[in-house]
Amino acid sequence: MYISRLLSYAAICISFMLLAVSCNTAGSHYYDCRRGSDIDRFMSQDKVIISGHRGGNLPGYPENCIETFEKILDCMPTFYEIDPRMTRDSVIVLMHDETLDRTTTGTGRVSDYTFAELQRFNLVDRWGTVTPYRIPAVKDVVEWSRGKVILNFDIKDVTRNVLVPFINSLGAENCIYTVRNAEEALEVYKEDSTARMSAWIKDLDQLESYVKAGIPMENIALAYVVSDIMKDSDRALYDTLHQMGIPCMVSTSPRQDREESPQKRLQLFKEVLASGPDIIETDFPVEFLRILE
Numbered sequence: 001m002y003i004s005r006l007l008s009y010a011a012i013c014i015s016f017m018l019l020a021v022s023c024n025t026a027g028s029h030y031y032d033c034r035r036g037s038d039i040d041r042f043m044s045q046d047k048v049i050i051s052g053h054r055g056g057n058l059p060g061y062p063e064n065c066i067e068t069f070e071k072i073l074d075c076m077p078t079f080y081e082i083d084p085r086m087t088r089d090s091v092i093v094l095m096h097d098e099t100l101d102r103t104t105t106g107t108g109r110v111s112d113y114t115f116a117e118l119q120r121f122n123l124v125d126r127w128g129t130v131t132p133y134r135i136p137a138v139k140d141v142v143e144w145s146r147g148k149v150i151l152n153f154d155i156k157d158v159t160r161n162v163l164v165p166f167i168n169s170l171g172a173e174n175c176i177y178t179v180r181n182a183e184e185a186l187e188v189y190k191e192d193s194t195a196r197m198s199a200w201i202k203d204l205d206q207l208e209s210y211v212k213a214g215i216p217m218e219n220i221a222l223a224y225v226v227s228d229i230m231k232d233s234d235r236a237l238y239d240t241l242h243q244m245g246i247p248c249m250v251s252t253s254p255r256q257d258r259e260e261s262p263q264k265r266l267q268l269f270k271e272v273l274a275s276g277p278d279i280i281e282t283d284f285p286v287e288f289l290r291i292l293e
Contacts, residue, residue, distance in 0.1 A: 023075035030148040031077060033174035039150055039196045042079070043221050043247050048273065050288045051152070051281040053253045054096050055080045058286060062103060062123040064094035065133050066144050075286050079150035081178065081198075084138050084158045091115035092138040092158055092166065105130060111157065126283070142172045152198050154178040164191035176221050181206070182213035189215055198249070202226035204237055217244045222279055224249045228256060230275040247278035257283040266290060 031042055043049065052072055054063035061068035064082055072078060083096040088111055100106035106113075106121035115137060123133045145151055151174060155163055160177070167175050168191075176196040179185040188195050197215075201207050201223040210220070223246050230238065230250060238248050256268040265284070270291055272280060282288065 026070070026074055027148075029073045029075070029077040031079075031150065032147045033150055035173050036194055036196050039174070039176060039221050040218075042150060043279070044245070048277065048292070049247075049279045050076065050078055050285045050292070051249070051279055052078050052080045052285045053251065053257075053281045053283050055082050055094070056285045057126045057283055059127065060125055060129060060131060062125040062131055062133060063283070064096060064103070064136070065123050065131075066136050066141060067131075067133050069141075069144070069149065072285055073149060076289055078285050079152060081152040081154050081281060082141070083154050083156050084163060085110045085156045086158050087111065087113055087115045087118060089114040089116075092163065093118065093135050094138060094141060095135060096156075098157070104135065138166075139170065142167065142170050142175070145174060146172070149174070151175045152178060160184065160187040161191055164188055164195060168192060178224075182209040182215065185210055185215045185219075186213055189219065193219075195219060196221040198222050198224060200224050200226055201237070201241065203234070204240060207237065207240065217246065220244075220246050222247045222249050224251065224281070228252055228254060229272055230277050249279035249281055250275075250277045251281040253281065253283055262287070 033039060055065060055069055056072045057063045057068060058071060061071050069080055082094050084092050085095045086092055093115065095110050097103065099109050100121060103124055104121040105124060118135045122130050123135065124130050153163060153175060155177065176198055177188050178198045179188060180200045185197055185199060188197055197220055199210060199220045202225060223241050225237065225248050227250050241248055250272060252269065252272055256265060256272060259265040259268055266287065269288060273291060
């Protein structure tokens with residue numbers, strides 16, 4: 001198993017070095033988002049959009065990390081789904097898991113540490129390599145993102161009535177919020193009636209629940225159709241969403257991203273792309289360059 005993972009890591013490193021040739025200079029893929037309509041315009045492109053799940057990752061560049069965000073933007077236009085959590089001293093940071101063990105050199109629950117204490121730990125990449133990077137505060141992430149990229153907050157243990165006003169207090173207009181149902185959408189909407197959302201919409205009944213709850217469709221920047229491949233059986237849902245001006249997103253994170261072989265993973269990505277989604281959310285955004293270009 002160890003040798004297999006080592007060979008997989010080596011293959012990924014070689015693959016990225018080859019892709020790096022096509023990466024441009026810093027700033028070439030920035031997107032200056034100053035208002036909600038800028039989010040709408042970005043999401044309505046006539047070509048498939050690749051989104052970095054947990055901010056994406058690369059060898060030596062871990063998830064939910066500012067340095068990773070910048071590195072991927074050197075290579076391609078994108079937007080990032082990221083994961084806010086609260087420290088013991090009420091600082092909002094980025095961390096997907098409840099605990100530190102998988103993605104840092106630390107152990108235990110994020111909420112048991114102060115922000116200063118968390119800075120003792122280094123972030124670890126997907127393949128277990130310790131990096132020089134630290135757990136970022138959301139405030140710093142938002143400041144870094146200005147004029148560069150759209151952020152999609154997949155809320156963990158930070159309540160919406162805390163996170164949304166906090167983001168607004170920073171004057172950020174480039175942020176959207178993931179919601180899994182109409183109730184969560186209402187929580188966001190009550191805090192900010194102009195907020196854009198990434199809404200889970202798995203069928204027409206769930207779409208109707210958002211309408212009945214009074215959520216304006218213009219607030220839904222994109223619909224995650226809770227799938228990895230666009231299916232013909234769900235065509236009525238996709239057509240209805242498109243008629244409302246809402247792009248459809250699928251995710252490769254639950255299945256395709258777990259394939260360790262880069263070659264096999266690329267074949268799976270081709271199948272996803274061929275099914276015709278508007279947006280693909282993935283742990284490996286840069287790998288899609290091999291089939292998009």
